Amino acid sequence: MTESAAKPRVAVHKFSSCDGCQLAFLNLGETLLQIAELVDIVHFAEAGPLDPEAAVDIAFVEGSISTPDEVERIQRVRANSRFLVSIGACATAGGIQSLRNLAEDNQWLGQVYARPDYIATLDKVTPIAGQVKVDLELWGCPVNSRQIVSAIRALLFGVVPVTEQDKVCLECKRQQRVCVLVAQGTPCMGPVTRTGCGALCPSFGRDCYGCYGPAENPNTQALARRFEGLGLAPDAIARRFHAITSGAPAFHEAGLQQSDLKRQEKDHGG
Amino acid sequence: MADETQQRSVELHVPVLTRVEGEGALHLRIRDGQIEQLQLAIFEPPRLFEKFLEGRSYEEVPDLVARICGICPVAYQMSAVDALESLFGIDPGPWVQDMRRVLYCGEWIESHSLHIHLLAAPDFFGYDNVMAMAKDHPDEVRRGMHLQGLGNALIRLLGARSVHPVGVRVGGFHHAPDEREVDNLLRQLRDALPQAEAMVRWTAAIDLPERTQSFPSVACQSDDYPLVGGRIVSDRGLSIDKSAFEQQFAEHQEPHSTALYSLLDGQPYLVGPMARLNLHRDRLPAAVTHLMDSLPIDWPSANPFHGMVARAIEIYYALHEAIRLLGAYRRPAQPFVPVTPKAGTGFGCSEAPRGLLWHRYDVDAQGLITAARIVPPTSQNQARIEADLRESLTDFGLDQPDDALRQHCEQVIRNYDPCISCATHFLRLTTERL
Ligand code: SF4
Ligand code: SF4
Numbered sequence: 001m002t003e004s005a006a007k008p009r010v011a012v013h014k015f016s017s018c019d020g021c022q023l024a025f026l027n028l029g030e031t032l033l034q035i036a037e038l039v040d041i042v043h044f045a046e047a048g049p050l051d052p053e054a055a056v057d058i059a060f061v062e063g064s065i066s067t068p069d070e071v072e073r074i075q076r077v078r079a080n081s082r083f084l085v086s087i088g089a090c091a092t093a094g095g096i097q098s099l100r101n102l103a104e105d106n107q108w109l110g111q112v113y114a115r116p117d118y119i120a121t122l123d124k125v126t127p128i129a130g131q132v133k134v135d136l137e138l139w140g141c142p143v144n145s146r147q148i149v150s151a152i153r154a155l156l157f158g159v160v161p162v163t164e165q166d167k168v169c170l171e172c173k174r175q176q177r178v179c180v181l182v183a184q185g186t187p188c189m190g191p192v193t194r195t196g197c198g199a200l201c202p203s204f205g206r207d208c209y210g211c212y213g214p215a216e217n218p219n220t221q222a223l224a225r226r227f228e229g230l231g232l233a234p235d236a237i238a239r240r241f242h243a244i245t246s247g248a249p250a251f252h253e254a255g256l257q258q259s260d261l262k263r264q265e266k267d268h269g270g
Numbered sequence: 271m272a273d274e275t276q277q278r279s280v281e282l283h284v285p286v287l288t289r290v291e292g293e294g295a296l297h298l299r300i301r302d303g304q305i306e307q308l309q310l311a312i313f314e315p316p317r318l319f320e321k322f323l324e325g326r327s328y329e330e331v332p333d334l335v336a337r338i339c340g341i342c343p344v345a346y347q348m349s350a351v352d353a354l355e356s357l358f359g360i361d362p363g364p365w366v367q368d369m370r371r372v373l374y375c376g377e378w379i380e381s382h383s384l385h386i387h388l389l390a391a392p393d394f395f396g397y398d399n400v401m402a403m404a405k406d407h408p409d410e411v412r413r414g415m416h417l418q419g420l421g422n423a424l425i426r427l428l429g430a431r432s433v434h435p436v437g438v439r440v441g442g443f444h445h446a447p448d449e450r451e452v453d454n455l456l457r458q459l460r461d462a463l464p465q466a467e468a469m470v471r472w473t474a475a476i477d478l479p480e481r482t483q484s485f486p487s488v489a490c491q492s493d494d495y496p497l498v499g500g501r502i503v504s505d506r507g508l509s510i511d512k513s514a515f516e517q518q519f520a521e522h523q524e525p526h527s528t529a530l531y532s533l534l535d536g537q538p539y540l541v542g543p544m545a546r547l548n549l550h551r552d553r554l555p556a557a558v559t560h561l562m563d564s565l566p567i568d569w570p571s572a573n574p575f576h577g578m579v580a581r582a583i584e585i586y587y588a589l590h591e592a593i594r595l596l597g598a599y600r601r602p603a604q605p606f607v608p609v610t611p612k613a614g615t616g617f618g619c620s621e622a623p624r625g626l627l628w629h630r631y632d633v634d635a636q637g638l639i640t641a642a643r644i645v646p647p648t649s650q651n652q653a654r655i656e657a658d659l660r661e662s663l664t665d666f667g668l669d670q671p672d673d674a675l676r677q678h679c680e681q682v683i684r685n686y687d688p689c690i691s692c693a694t695h696f697l698r699l700t701t702e703r704l
Contacts, residue, residue: 018337029415
């Protein structure tokens with residue numbers, strides 16, 4: 001083993017999030033201890049090491065940017081990191097909290113907090129790449145330990161990790177699952193969603209809900225038509241796209257098209 | 271800084287409180303040897319879940335509310351299904367109820383093990399983190415991680431993954447595991463009982479500060495040790511239906527924190543493992559109470575430092591409970607009951623690893639949510655943590671050096687295992703001595 005000075009330095013940063021992606025490290029058990037031997041974990045507040053301003057080789061970033069303070073903090077993380085990896089739907093697409101970007105006005109804070117003026121937030125939630133250059137994105141809500149470990153392993157060997165681009169359907173078929181869209185007519189998001197989870201939802205006999213975000217070239221229009229054929233109203237279809245990864249452009253737009261349809265229906269239907 | 275002639279003024283600044291789930295800050299002002307101001311600030315950017323839920327179908331709620339907290343997603347799912355099923359008048363039957371307990375046991379084991387070994391224990395053994403502690407105490411750390419892994423395996427059995435599991439639906443589960451999977455896991459759970467017992471004894475043998483504090487303990491109450499649903503009770507005579515929560519418990523906002531403060535009749539109160547043990551020892555199986563009787567701690571306890579031991583005991587309990595329920599496992603024909611939504615207001619509660627988690631949903635006739643309210647355990651404990659800090663710091667000695675004070679504060683706060691993600695978040699400690 002190389003001595004400490006030569007070990008790659010790693011940081012794990014948290015922004016607006018649920019902490020679930022950090023668990024991809026904290027649930028590693030024995031492997032976490034092994035990783036701690038191979039790299040120097042210099043900052044990981046939830047696990048103890050604290051040095052947020054340290055220069056590092058790899059920074060893992062969880063969470064979205066939703067306050068003025070976070071804008072400044074992510075700039076410093078970028079400046080201090082050779083390789084920046086955003087982990088999870090919050091970091092790659094803004095996460096579930098970017099649903100607030102779709103709200104018609106900015107009244108939400110005032111409806112939850114009696115004194116919204118105590119709380120500083122940005123008008124729009126953004127993913128990490130909306131603020132700084134990101135070198136690698138690991139999707140998922142949450143990312144899983146396999147994604148994290150293979151990224152670390154690749155980076156330790158000095159290569160850029162390969163990420164999944166395929167659709168969940170592909171993995172589902174590989175596992176020879178019964179298709180819930182075909183067999184049960186449930187509105188599965190598998191045809192447009194990026195794989196990486198292991199097709200967990202269909203393996204449990206239920207519809208995928210898109211937490212890994214859009215796959216490469218997703219045909220969202222075709223899927224929306226399919227959902228319509230199943231009897232879903234436009235706003236129900238919009239909600240399928242506007243859920244955990246509503247900030248990802250392909251899902252953002254697909255959802256908006258449906259909301260427009262709903263509006264037109266209302267206008268014409270009287 | 272210092273105006274040495276009249277007053278001594280020292281400022282201490284610690285950027286982030288480590289080893290809590292999420293982040294927070296503490297501000298402390300000491301004037302003439304007295305605490306003048308003490309504020310636990312939680313300023314995680316608010317994620318406004320209550321608003322996202324408006325306009326969504328009841329069917330989406332379990333998957334959405336899970337995202338409030340990665341460490342206790344099951345708790346959010348359980349309080350939500352409890353609320354919605356209460357409103358719709360659905361009884362999902364014994365199989366679903368049993369499996370919900372099993373799933374929840376998994377989350378208690380996972381969350382409590384994580385807290386004890388990764389977050390709290392390093393304090394008591396003088397390490398900054400678990401990686402450092404593992405070098406000198408490899409067996410204890412491995413044992414803790416093994417238990418944490420078993421908790422995760424239980425969640426995966428019914429939820430496919432341990433963070434934001436996908437198995438829960440209103441009315442029951444999407445999927446029932448087959449008997450072979452259950453048997454495999456059952457064997458591992460049984461094998462872990464001696465390790466869990468040793469872990470309980472290990473936490474109870476740690477030299478903990480002596481404290482006696484007075485506070486009401488609050489928890490759900492059901493026939494068994496509380497997990498999902500039931501009444502809400504305290505050890506000061508409170509016993510209410512979950513629908514009456516808002517009449518007894520009031521939340522308010524303070525300028526220094528994005529978490530709301532919850533008070534019972536205007537007073538701080540405790541929720542969580544210690545509150546549950548203080549209230550419901552008589553609902554534990556004999557194997558657990560025997561172990562408790564052999565420990566040098568009397569329950570009910572008024573020492574918040576016993577929180578870690580309470581967590582350890584609950585791990586031991588959750589293992590027993592999962593073994594009991596899975597030991598009688600039969601795969602049902604269908605793992606859920608059909609659901610027809612109804613307009614109205616539904617109230618739900620359950621015992622998250624960190625304590626009482628209360629939900630309210632207003633639903634329209636189509637089953638769409640029109641309003642939601644969620645009161646997480648950490649905002650309920652927030653006032654109690656501040657009250658504890660005031661007492662503890664005075665007992666500890668306000669003249670102690672800043673570093674020791676900071677460390678002691680962090681230790682006290684960690685006893686509550688605050689999940690700042692749930693309550694929203696950031697611990698920064700500033701001390702002013704005037
Ligand atoms: S992506 Fe999902 S699991 Fe990860 S931090 Fe965000 S909400 Fe939590
Ligand atoms: S179940 Fe969903 S992910 Fe699987 S093949 Fe069908 S549509 Fe695709």
